[in-house]
Amino acid sequence: MGRIEDADDEESQPAMEGGAVRMSCAQEKQCKGSAGGVAPASTAPLRGPWSHTTSLQDWYPAEHPFIRNQRDTDDPDETPYTMTTSRYPLYKRSYMPAVMQRRKPLGFNTNDGVNYIDYPIRLPNETAAQQVHYTQAIMAPNPLVVALRTDTDKVFSKPLYTVPVYKFEGKPTYPVASLDYLKADTQGREMTDQLIDRTNDLSLKAEVHRFRIVMAELDRMEQILMENEDTWGQLAAAKLGIIWQLEMADTVECINVTNDGFVDDVLRINEEILHGRKG
8 A cells, every 4th residue: 555644643744834734623514424324234225326416516525624725717627726824825846845856755655556546637728637646645534635746836635535436226325334344443453454455545545534533423422422411311300309499498489578578678768768858
């Protein structure tokens, strides 16, 4: 397998001046999950061609939530390039010494063989797209690929997805339980990782990584919800007990009696003040 960069490792981050990764609290765009995620184990694979009403953009958002991209023209066929956090174009010369620009960039792989990632780039005034020459796969919670072409100084990046496999009989349906072996904390993960490596597909590895991140976060949130549910039950029981104690003390009546007496005292004092002025 090619060299994989882990976004959690500071040393593996691409040394890009200005930073290509936006440090913001922007929330990741949400897309609808596959119906297969909740299908029972007995459900047969879906049949028939894919729905024509389903857009690839719905399943594979073109924009990464933490990356800014821009075009130089209004041509929709132009491939967007990466911006810095200060909204300036990110140039490879800004973080690569001149002598290194004649060699393979540090942290990048030649885009061929086991390191190949499909990333066609079309620059302004070009009639056809060309594959990038160097790529860097970053296995962040939302994986992305950073790409370079030798004939331009621009840096390109996009979310990293695997290429869909289209079949006339339709896509298979995966019950959630059948994917347990792909989870990060499952016994035998080492063997599973070796099998994934043997596919020689970085994008497929990114999809499994994305699944593991989501499932780990889902398990964490389910645990929090269960703990909060127990806490809520204890607080609800405590509330009922306190209300019972207030009732036994006839608290509302005691307060109302005090309030009535307070009003009487105020009226009496006002009356005395008025009588004093008249005298």
